[in-house]
Amino acid sequence: MTKNAQFYRVNEPAEDELVRNILDTASENMNPNSGFVIDVFRQERNIEEQNLSFVYSAKAFPSSRPVYFLEDDFEDKVYAFILIIEIGDYFAILKKSCANIFDLMDENFTLVGSKEFSSSFSDDDVEFQRLALRNMTVSDRAMRSRSYEAADLKGLLSTHSAGRSIPYYFKLRQGAKTRSISGTGRVIESSSRETIDNIAAWVSEQIGLIESPSNTNFLDAFASKSELNEVLKICSPNAVLIESSSLFDRLKKDGVPVKYKTKKGRIIGVSSRVYKELESALEKVYDIDPDLNIADVNDGSRIRANKKSLTLYSKSLAKFRVPENGKLITLQKYIVKHGFYSVTFGDPKYMYFMGACFEDSSGMSEIDNILELFQSIEEIPAVDSEKGSFTEESENFSEDSMFDIIEKIHAEDDYIFCDDLGDEWADHITFNKENSNICFIHSKHGDPSTSASNLHDVVGQGIKNLGSMYFNAPSMLSKLDKTFKKNYKSGKGVQTKIPRIRKGNIDDFESYLANLLKDYKLNRSCILCCSFLSISDVTKEFNKIKEGQPVRGNIVQLLWIVSSFAHAVKDMNVRPIIYCAK
Known part of the structure; x- marks a missing residue:
């Protein structure tokens, strides 16, 4: 076999009956009327030259699974x-093409997490070459996951907000060895096929590494694992998200069809329309009420709090079926088995993901860093609209509109362009040679509130247009000719006399832009101007979270959204700023 195993910690001595139950469950997909090629139960072996004793159990058997790429009724015998x-x-488990033993293992053993493996390596010994992270958010306007790859990520990867990121897969090199470690407790080491004795020696080596963690590690900056039962004592789940992109990517990659069980018990293939509706339904975030029922579903769907795990129960998902290892299982069971769901809690520093609970290890300093994003603008309380009203004779945006305030705040910049509507990169784009700065500004007006919904939209615009901030000169000059040289036309179709070039001599712009883009000090800012937010209100509510006081759900969502905005912007080497009232 190759070195590819999942590791579990034994909570109490395993009886013969439990081990036999695991083996029997794994072999439930054995072909009828066939026998075991290998059938060994708890046999002890000794490797004298390595002074190693171990016990092993094994079953090997023929199994069949459907072939989906042929129309006739073919089977693949494995x-x-x-x-x-x-x-x-x-316990180390090596398996292939078996029936599902996830529930049985999860109920009786403790899965060894990826961070337990990573903590066994010193930064001086290894090169972290690949890393996949899940952000601790379920916001539909936030970046949920990211992956990085380099010769060695240490020193290259910004650890800003790392405490709110869960590492669920990483690949590292240690000398000539290359290991891949996933959040499901699986360790894969590049190797040729080995005998059972050599595999056991390798397993023993991995256990030794787990038992002797080093002092410091690159991954210590990221979210740490917490005991679920301890978390449930202090806060309750408040939202669940199906990791739909991971789920459907896996189904499509493996060529797994989705089927449906009718009221009469027939199993039929789903149409493309139903498939799309299923995808759409699973993309949403669903609230969880205090009784752990999933709100607004009305089919008895709920989250079950077990001793060591949170599982998902849904009558709707149980009606769908997917084949796995020759058997049809419910889509609900498939999602739970592969960990394709996340649960957040009333306390935003906790999140349940891939079968484990994680805690934001950045601590309360993260809130202090987030509050530094906010800048108070004296004129904002006087704002009464986003753009104001327009007539065909209008030459400027209305007094006390968001757009007017932005142009006053940036009056010292060299160039100000209004890029609102159409193929917009931002509401305003400004250039300042003295400060070596380019600003993309997105504005949103609303009544004073700490609601997260207003911030959703403007954060989404800001993050969506981050890539455009690294424009080249031809693309900006093209936008100048196609958009900025025209007068502003309102969203209601009123053609005004407001020039989109709000400030600056356009005849000099091409040479000005060329010099600015060559400036080694050039920096970029992504600015959100939000009249509905005030620093005092946000600070008051966020400080409650710091002090462990209860806050409303919208405050937790607000923290997630602002944190995600800061994280996404800083990842692009751009400075995040939020203009708001005092």
Whole structure:
């Protein structure tokens, strides 16, 4: 076999009955009327030259699974196997094409997390070459996951807001060895095929690494694992998100069709329309009420709080079926087995993901960093609209509109362009040679509030247009000819006399832009101008979170959204700023 195993910690000595139950469950997809090629139960072996004793159990058997790329009723005959190696207080599971044993293992053992493996390496010993992160948010306006790859990510990857990021996969090199470690407790090491004795020696080596963690590690800056039962004592789940992109990517990659069980018990393939409706439904974030029922679904869907896990129950998802290892299982079971769901809590520093609970390790300093994004603008309380009213004779935006205030705030900049409507990069784009700065400004007006919904839209615009901030000269000059040289036309179709070039001599712009883009000090700012927010209100509510006081759900969402905005912008080497009232 290759070195590819999942590691579990034994909570109490495993009885023969439990081990036999695991083996029997794994072999439930064995072909009828066929026998085991290998059938070994808890046999002890000794490797004298390595002074190693271990116990192993194994089953290998023929199994069949449907072939989906042919229309006729073909089957693919494979040989499945499961190997259990017991060393000390650990079980290592190596398996292929077996039936699902996830529920049984999760109920009786503790999965060894990816950070437990990573903590066994010193930064001086390894090169982190690939890293996949899940942000601790379920906001539909926030970046949910990211991945990075480099010769060595240490020193290259910004750890801003790292405490709110869960590492769920990483690949590292240690000398000549390359390991991949996932959040599901799976370790894969590049190797040729090995005998059971050599695999057992490798398992023993991994256990030794787990048992002797180093002092510091690159991944210590990221979210840390917490005991679910301890988290549930202090806060309750408040929202669930199906990781729909991961789910459907997996289904499409493996060529797995989705089927549906009718009221009469027939299993039929779903149409493309139903498939799209299912995708759309699973993209949403669903609130969880205090009784752990999923709100606004009305089919008895709920979150079940088990001793060590949160599982999803849904009658709607149970009606859909997907084939796995030759058997049809419910889509609900498939989602739970593969960890394709996330649960957030009333306390925003916790999140349940891929079968484990995580805590934001950045602590309360993250809130202080977030509050530094806000800048108070004296004129904002007087704002009464986003753009004001227009007539065909209008030459400027209305007094006390957001657009007018922005142009006053940036009056010292060299160039100000209004890019609102159409193929917009921002509401305003400004240039300042003295400060070596380019600003993309997005404005949103609303009544004073700490509601997260107003911020959703403007944050979405800001993040969506981050890529445009690294424009080249030809693309900006093209926008100048196609958009900025025209007068502003309102969204209601009123053609005004307001020039989109709000400030600056356009005849000099081409040479000005060329010099600015060559400036080694050039920096960029993504600015949100939000008349509905005030620093005092936000600070008051965020400080409650710091002090462990209860806050309304919208405050938690507001914190997630602002944190995600800051994280996404800083990842692009852009400065995040939020203009608001005092």
